[in-house]
Amino acid sequence: MICFINNSFVPYRDATLHISDVGLQRGFGIFDYFISVNGAIPFFDDYLNRFYLSAEKLNLKVPFDRGDLKKKIYHLLNENKLAITGVKLLLTGGFADDLYTPTDPNFLIINIPVPNYSDTYSDGIKLLLLDYVRYLPEVKTTFYLPALSLLPELKRIGALETLYHHKGIVYETTRANFFIIKNGVLITPSEGILKGITRKHVLKVARLQMKVEERIVKLDEIFDSDEIFITGTSKHILPVVNIDGKIIANGRPGTITNKLAQDFKAYYQDQIDKK
Amino acid sequence: MICFINNSFVPYRDATLHISDVGLQRGFGIFDYFISVNGAIPFFDDYLNRFYLSAEKLNLKVPFDRGDLKKKIYHLLNENKLAITGVKLLLTGGFADDLYTPTDPNFLIINIPVPNYSDTYSDGIKLLLLDYVRYLPEVKTTFYLPALSLLPELKRIGALETLYHHKGIVYETTRANFFIIKNGVLITPSEGILKGITRKHVLKVARLQMKVEERIVKLDEIFDSDEIFITGTSKHILPVVNIDGKIIANGRPGTITNKLAQDFKAYYQDQIDKK
Numbered sequence: 215m216i217c218f219i220n221n222s223f224v225p226y227r228d229a230t231l232h233i234s235d236v237g238l239q240r241g242f243g244i245f246d247y248f249i250s251v252n253g254a255i256p257f258f259d260d261y262l263n264r265f266y267l268s269a270e271k272l273n274l275k276v277p278f279d280r281g282d283l284k285k286k287i288y289h290l291l292n293e294n295k296l297a298i299t300g301v302k303l304l305l306t307g308g309f310a311d312d313l314y315t316p317t318d319p320n321f322l323i324i325n326i327p328v329p330n331y332s333d334t335y336s337d338g339i340k341l342l343l344l345d346y347v348r349y350l351p352e353v354k355t356t357f358y359l360p361a362l363s364l365l366p367e368l369k370r371i372g373a374l375e376t377l378y379h380h381k382g383i384v385y386e387t388t389r390a391n392f393f394i395i396k397n398g399v400l401i402t403p404s405e406g407i408l409k410g411i412t413r414k415h416v417l418k419v420a421r422l423q424m425k426v427e428e429r430i431v432k433l434d435e436i437f438d439s440d441e442i443f444i445t446g447t448s449k450h451i452l453p454v455v456n457i458d459g460k461i462i463a464n465g466r467p468g469t470i471t472n473k474l475a476q477d478f479k480a481y482y483q484d485q486i487d488k489k
Numbered sequence: 490m491i492c493f494i495n496n497s498f499v500p501y502r503d504a505t506l507h508i509s510d511v512g513l514q515r516g517f518g519i520f521d522y523f524i525s526v527n528g529a530i531p532f533f534d535d536y537l538n539r540f541y542l543s544a545e546k547l548n549l550k551v552p553f554d555r556g557d558l559k560k561k562i563y564h565l566l567n568e569n570k571l572a573i574t575g576v577k578l579l580l581t582g583g584f585a586d587d588l589y590t591p592t593d594p595n596f597l598i599i600n601i602p603v604p605n606y607s608d609t610y611s612d613g614i615k616l617l618l619l620d621y622v623r624y625l626p627e628v629k630t631t632f633y634l635p636a637l638s639l640l641p642e643l644k645r646i647g648a649l650e651t652l653y654h655h656k657g658i659v660y661e662t663t664r665a666n667f668f669i670i671k672n673g674v675l676i677t678p679s680e681g682i683l684k685g686i687t688r689k690h691v692l693k694v695a696r697l698q699m700k701v702e703e704r705i706v707k708l709d710e711i712f713d714s715d716e717i718f719i720t721g722t723s724k725h726i727l728p729v730v731n732i733d734g735k736i737i738a739n740g741r742p743g744t745i746t747n748k749l750a751q752d753f754k755a756y757y758q759d760q761i762d763k764k
Contacts, residue, residue: 217508230508232505233492233494238513239579241631242637242638243634245514273641304508304514307637313577315637315640322508324508327587329587357634358517359517359624359625360625362511362589365591366548
C-alpha cells in the first residue's frame with residue numbers, strides 16, 4: 215500500500231515524518247476522513263469543504279487546490295486498488311526548529327481500513343459520559359487525548375465512545391454526532407459540535423418523514439428520550455441503548471432509528487450508484 | 490547532533506517516526522522540558538517526577554525507570570557537547586494500525602536550543618488573553634493548538650504568550666505560570682494549572698521575604714495589581730507590563746519583581762554550582 219506525503223507517493227510502511235513536526239510536538243493539526251466504495255466517494259465535496267474550512271480556521275494552507283487534491287486522492291485509490299477504504303487527510307503545522315512555531319504545513323493522504331460496526335447495529339451500543347467540550351468544535355482538530363485516555367475504562371464496560379457534555383448540555387461523541395428522538399421528534403445539538411457530513415445527510419433524509427429540531431440538548435432530556443442514535447462516516451446510524459450505565463428506554467434499538475437507518479442506507483447506496 | 494528514539498541514539502536530522510504514531514494522528518502525548526547548564530540540571534528530579542506523573546495520569550508507560558532515564562539523558566548530553574541546552578522528553582501513545590488506539594509508547598529525548606528572553610527583562614512583555622482552560626491541566630500534554638493558532642495575532646501586537654482565563658478566573662499562560670503582586674503580597678493561581686517547577690522554586694524563594702497566596706485569581710484583580718510576572722523553565726521570572734492592550738501599573742517591570750528575579754537567579758546559580 216502507498217500513501218502520500220507532501221509531494222510524494224511512498225510505501226505506507228516507509229512513511230515517516232521528521233520528529234520536529236508540530237503536529238507531533240504540539241498537537242497542531244487538522245484532518246478529515248471519508249470512505250471510498252468501488253471508486254465512489256459519497257458526499258466527497260462536503261468532506262473537502264470541511265477540510266478546507268478546518269485549515270482556514272487555523273491559518274493552515276492546504277498545499278493543493280481542490281482539483282489537484284481530488285487527483286491525488288483518486289491516484290492513491292487507483293494504486294492501492296482497495297474496493298472499500300477509508301481515506302484520511304492530515305495537515306499539520308509543519309517542521310519547526312524550535313518544536314513550537316508552525317512553518318509550512320505537512321500534508322498526508324492515507325488509506326486505512328474502514329472500521330466494521332456490523333455486530334453493533336442489532337443490539338445497540340453503550341456510551342460513557344465525559345465532561346469536556348472540544349476547542350474550536352467546528353474544526354476537525356487532531357486532539358483526541360481526553361477520549362483516548364478513557365479507552366481502558368470504555369473497554370472494561372463495553373462502551374464504544376464517550377459522549378461529551380458540560381454544565382448540563384450534551385454535544386457530540388468522540389467520533390460521532392448525537393441524536394435523540396422524543397415523541398416522534400428528532401433532536402440534535404446545534405452548537406459546540408463538529409458538523410458531521412453524515413449528520414447533515416441524515417437530517418436531510420429525516421426531514422422528509424418527521425419533525426427535526428437542531429438546538430441545545432440538555433443532559434436531563436437524554437435519559438428521558440424514546441430513542442437515541444449516533445451518526446458518523448463509518449458508523450452511519452448506530453443505535454445507543456445505554457449511557458453511563460443507564461439503560462435508554464427499553465434497552466433496545468428503537469423502531470424510528472431502525473427505519474431511518476434503512477432509509478439512509480438506501481440514500482447512501484444511491485450516492486454510490488450515481489457514480 | 491543526536492537524539493534518542495525508543496531504544497536508539499540517532500542523528501537528529503534523520504530522526505523520524507512512522508506516521509501512524511497516535512501523538513501525530515490524535516494528539517495523544519505528554520512531554521517535559523528542562524535545561525542543562527554545563528552538565529548540571531537544576532531541579533532535575535522535580536522535572537522527572539512531573540514527567541512520570543504525566544505519563545501515569547494517561548496510563549502511558551515510560552519505557553525506562555528513573556535511573557536508566559537519567560543515564561540516557563546524560564549520555565545524550567555528553568555526545569552532543571552543548572554547554573547550555575534544552576532537553577525535551579516526549580512520550581506518545583505509540584504506533585496504531587487504526588491511527589487511533591494507543592499501543593506501546595514511543596519515547597524521544599531531544600536537545601533543543603534554549604530560547605533567549607534576555608531583551609525582554611528590562612522592558613517587560615505583553616500577553617494576550619484567551620478564553621481557554623487546558624484539559625487535565627496538571628498533565629503536560631502536547632496540545633498547544635489554541636495558542637499556536639493565535640501566533641500571527643501575537644506577532645502583530647508584539648505579545649509573547651496568551652494568558653488563559655475562563656468565566657472570570659485566570660490560570661496560566663501558554664508556557665508559563667502567572668503571578669501578581671498586590672500590596673506586597675505575591676498571589677498565584679492554585680488550580681487549573683500545570684504545576685511549574687520554576688513556579689515551585691520561585692515560591693520557595695519568595696516565601697522567605699513576603700506573604701504568598703496560592704488561590705483562585707480573578708481576572709478583575711489582575712488589572713488592579715501592582716506588578717505582574719510569569720515564570721518558566723527558560724524564562725525564569727519575566728515581568729509582564731501589558732495584557733490585552735491594557736497597561737499594568739506604570740507599564741514598567743516592578744521593583745519587587747526585579748528583586749525576586751535577582752534572588753531567584755542566585756538560587757538557580759547555586760543549583761548549578763552544587764553540581
